[in-house]
Amino acid sequence: MAIRRRRSVFDIVNEYFDSVEEWAEHFEESLMEKPSWNQKTCAFEPLRDVTVTPNEVLVTVDLPLTEENTVKVEPAGKNWLDITAKMKRKVKFEEFGITHHKGEFQTFHCQMRIPVQVQMDKLHFRCKKGLLEIHLPRKNT
Amino acid sequence: MSEVKIVEKGKIAVGTTMLFGFPDVGLVGVIAASHLIEEMNLTEVAYLDSVLLPPLIVLHEGLPHSPIRIFGNNNMLLAVSETPLAAEIIYPVMYALIDWGRSKNVKMMISLSGIPVQDRQDATELKVFAAGSSPEMLKVAESKGVEILGEGYMVGPQAVMLQQCAKLGLPALILLAQCFYNYPDPEAAAEVLKGLEKITGIKTDIAKLLEKGEEIRLKARDVMKRTQQEMSGMKKGQEYDIPLYVS
Numbered sequence: 001m002a003i004r005r006r007r008s009v010f011d012i013v014n015e016y017f018d019s020v021e022e023w024a025e026h027f028e029e030s031l032m033e034k035p036s037w038n039q040k041t042c043a044f045e046p047l048r049d050v051t052v053t054p055n056e057v058l059v060t061v062d063l064p065l066t067e068e069n070t071v072k073v074e075p076a077g078k079n080w081l082d083i084t085a086k087m088k089r090k091v092k093f094e095e096f097g098i099t100h101h102k103g104e105f106q107t108f109h110c111q112m113r114i115p116v117q118v119q120m121d122k123l124h125f126r127c128k129k130g131l132l133e134i135h136l137p138r139k140n141t
Numbered sequence: 142m143s144e145v146k147i148v149e150k151g152k153i154a155v156g157t158t159m160l161f162g163f164p165d166v167g168l169v170g171v172i173a174a175s176h177l178i179e180e181m182n183l184t185e186v187a188y189l190d191s192v193l194l195p196p197l198i199v200l201h202e203g204l205p206h207s208p209i210r211i212f213g214n215n216n217m218l219l220a221v222s223e224t225p226l227a228a229e230i231i232y233p234v235m236y237a238l239i240d241w242g243r244s245k246n247v248k249m250m251i252s253l254s255g256i257p258v259q260d261r262q263d264a265t266e267l268k269v270f271a272a273g274s275s276p277e278m279l280k281v282a283e284s285k286g287v288e289i290l291g292e293g294y295m296v297g298p299q300a301v302m303l304q305q306c307a308k309l310g311l312p313a314l315i316l317l318a319q320c321f322y323n324y325p326d327p328e329a330a331a332e333v334l335k336g337l338e339k340i341t342g343i344k345t346d347i348a349k350l351l352e353k354g355e356e357i358r359l360k361a362r363d364v365m366k367r368t369q370q371e372m373s374g375m376k377k378g379q380e381y382d383i384p385l386y387v388s
Contacts, residue, residue: 047323047324047365047366049324060262060324062324062358064354064356064358065355065356065359095356129262130355130358131324133262
């Protein structure tokens with residue numbers, strides 16, 4: 001007969017806060033329009049995607065014009081990732097035909113929330129043709 | 142007043158091929174269309190005017206333009222949108238464009254688009270598939286070496302285009318290159334243009350497109366992000382579904 005471990009009250013409270021955090025994130029994304037660049041930090045925000053499989057979480061991030069050896073993926077808290085990458089060259093607004101904003105960009109930066117519990121210490125990643133692929137093994141529940 | 146109007150800006154060639162490049166998976170159609178406009182020196186010959194569109198203009202050199210425009214020369218017409226279409230306006234917009242194309246006696250309509258593939262980043266070769274408005278059009282595609290997309294669902298402007306052309310008896314094809322779902326994919330755009338060349342003989346310098354690939358991916362991030370939002374609104378993910386045919 002299988003033995004089920006009883007969930008502690010802390011697990012339940014943690015899950016509750018996780019779901020509130022997730023809801024707030026979706027709410028913010030749907031209502032708050034923000035640019036995909038930050039003039040102050042000279043950074044572009046990359047396109048990204050998260051896929052949850054039974055064994056791992058796969059995160060992909062599109063990083064065109066990136067120096068692949070400068071890509072950094074660091075845990076930021078128990079279920080957040082901080083991703084930065086340096087670009088091969090500075091990119092100015094003028095290159096996109098934009099003259100009403102001033103600024104130049106040399107990095108990609110974003111923070112991502114991982115929707116399930118993972119083993120952050122076992123994360124590994126690779127970058128191929130400017131597409132970053134991060135693998136995070138899931139925690140056994 | 143009709144809800145959707147096509148406003149002509151000059152002389153328009155008749156009896157040509159009409160192409161469509163709309164924001165969709167991997168922005169394949171839009172990237173391919175932009176390359177065609179630049180390479181073939183296509184000029185704006187008409188634009189779409191409608192109260193159904195969002196209150197949006199595209200500024201080019203300080204002047205307002207419709208986000209949906211038709212470019213052309215003596216051999217082709219190309220309808221392209223610089224903004225993704227919301228699900229509720231796809232039917233009226235596509236019907237208006239097809240009716241307008243019919244009024245110009247276009248000999249064939251071809252939509253350039255993509256079909257998402259898993260593990261795209263590891264794919265070394267991207268296939269191009271075709272779907273047609275009639276068995277004859279499928280034969281045309283097959284005879285030119287383009288594989289047929291046999292079974293499945295299709296969601297978006299190209300789906301409406303193919304269905305309407307089939308209904309009206311207009312020769313039409315959709316060319317779909319395997320691509321990323323969520324990321325701009327210039328390599329897939331290059332493949333779909335190779336497919337277009339096989340079918341129509343319209344030839345462009347693909348190497349130039351591939352050279353600019355990373356710049357295109359950088360520039361296309363915002364359009365891709367908005368396209369993702371519209372795609373989830375129209376249940377684009379249904380294209381992954383396994384169909385159940387009731388015979």
